[in-house]
Amino acid sequence: MEDDIRVSHSFGRSYVDVLSARRGDAKWVTDAVAYPTSVEEVRKVLDLAMQQDLAVIPWGGGTSVVGGVTPETDNHRGVVTLSLERMNRTLKISPRDQLGSFECGIFGPDLEQRLQARGLTLGHFPQSFEFSTLGGWIATRSSGQASSLYGDISHRVMGLTVQTPGGEVRWERPIEEATGPSVDSLFIGSEGTLGILTDATLSLSPRPESATYRALLLKDWKDALVFLQEVAAGPVVPAVIRLSDPAETRLTLAGREAPLGLKGVLERTYLGYHGVAQGGTCLGILGFEGDRSAVDAGWKRAVPLLARAGGIDVGRGAGESWRKERFSLPYLRDLLMDHGLFVETLETGTAWSTLQGLYDALHSRLQEAARSLRLPLFIGTHLSHATSHGACLYLTLITQQSPEGVDEPFTTLKRAAMGAITSHHGSLSHHHGIGSMHRPWVSPLWEGVARDVLWSMKSKLDPKGLLNPGKTLPLRPQP
Ligand SMILES: Cc1cc2nc3c(=O)[nH]c(=O)nc-3n(C[C@H](O)[C@H](O)[C@H](O)COP(=O)(O)OP(=O)(O)OC[C@H]3O[C@@H](n4cnc5c(N)ncnc54)[C@H](O)[C@@H]3O)c2cc1C
DSSP: OOHHHHHHTSOOSSHHHHHHHHHTOOSOOOSEEEOOOSHHHHHHHHHHHHHHTEEEEEESSSOOSSSOSOOOOSSSSEEEEEEOTTOOOEEEEETTTTEEEEETTOBHHHHHHHHHTTTEEOOOOOTTGGGOBHHHHHHHTOOOTTHHHHOOGGGTEEEEEEEETTEEEEEEOSSOOOSSOOGGGGGTTOTTSSOEEEEEEEEOEEOOSEEEEEEEEESOHHHHHHHHHHHHTOSSOOSEEEEEOHHHHHHHHOOTTOOSHHHHHHHHHHHHHHHHHTSOOEEEEEEEEESHHHHHHHHHHHHHHHHHTTEEEEEHHHHHHHHHHTTTTTHHHHHHHHTTEEEEEEEEEEEHHHHHHHHHHHHHHHHHHHHHTTOOOEEEEEEESOOSSEEEEEEEEEEEOOSSOSSTTHHHHHHHHHHHHHHTTOOSOSSSOOTTTSGGGTGGGSOTHHHHHHHHHHHHHOTTOOBSTTSSSOOOOOO
């Protein structure tokens, strides 16, 4: 097998992964990449792995940002990365039942194109949409940008087929069933540690007849939060609810030479508004989708709430520009890294009542950690994935790269952030997952008998511990 194929399947897309790959600093490289085209071939790979004691790392699009696909193991004779990219067939689409079944290696754009051609949508648009797969989404409990309306991927799974070293697990229900506990739901979010997801049945929505995205400017972050909570409570819930804090707003509006698109339109409005607002301005995006009457009703309700919060509607042009550009922003990271910058993101979720406390704790602990490293730190934050209960906080951290090694400043900043998250009611991750990056903090989530149950399932499904070792699961209980 070509070395470049092995190397390119040994890193995900976190800052540490990207920098390690750039610097040729690979601690772990997979021994082989398998490209099965059918369930039978997946089973052959698993049988071989069982016979030869090989670790198996499921690979969708490799966009994990939490060390989910790195071949980290010293306990096996070798590592095979199992790419699902050749398993991308449509098995069934039923517009009448609003259900569709696909092999799990299908990438976002193909899936959505096949659905839209039949008048349907999954409504799942993570920022990594173009490069991530259905199997990866389910394995990580992914959330799309329009999750306020469509839910995250776990709300959409109505059936799964999973190949494990211990055998196949399959279930499908066209509608909710009261048939006892659902062992199957444990595979959602299992991040490749319990089995290979080979196909899935999804609940779908009609392709929206109408969609209106608008950009908003608000004078004050805290007032804006009240506004967004009111909007998220419905009755007509937007697909996208997003608010950048003042720092992220300034970053978005930077690059004044760009005359067109989101930046151009917003910049002109922002300058006028900012003069009135005296700083602290926040950029919001609201997007309603559905039939025309629902979209109109959503805006009709949002407009007076926005005025009460002291905000203004910048208009549809800027909102639509955001929508068009929404998958391209991550490319900026690679450019900044070319210039010696550290750029990493982190995210967490919490209830509305604890959101501001978590925001403050994250900012103060991260700045304190940066001071200890004698580094300037930019933190841009946005709120997204809002529901009536709470929302996700998504932080972009920018500082200098360490000239040697890849671990600092990442390790210090990560520890500071996780300290704030665990002490202020944040989730370890709202949608990126656990992987190896968050594993040191996962144990308290699985105490006592819950951990025993999880590990007895793992032992039954994967008796030799071959599947994605070192990821996601809490440490095995000691006998
Ligand atoms: C720029 C960028 C933006 C992102 N934006 C978002 C976002 O908006 N929302 C979001 O939720 N995430 C986001 N992510 C994170 C990432 O894209 C998601 O976790 C995504 O679900 C991973 O899909 P993938 O196909 O690339 O999976 P991979 O990265 O290949 O794998 C992720 C994990 O799932 C396991 N896995 C993959 N396929 C299977 C399978 N068929 N069976 C069993 N296990 C499997 C892997 O072993 C690994 O543990 C982003 C990442 C990047 C780089």
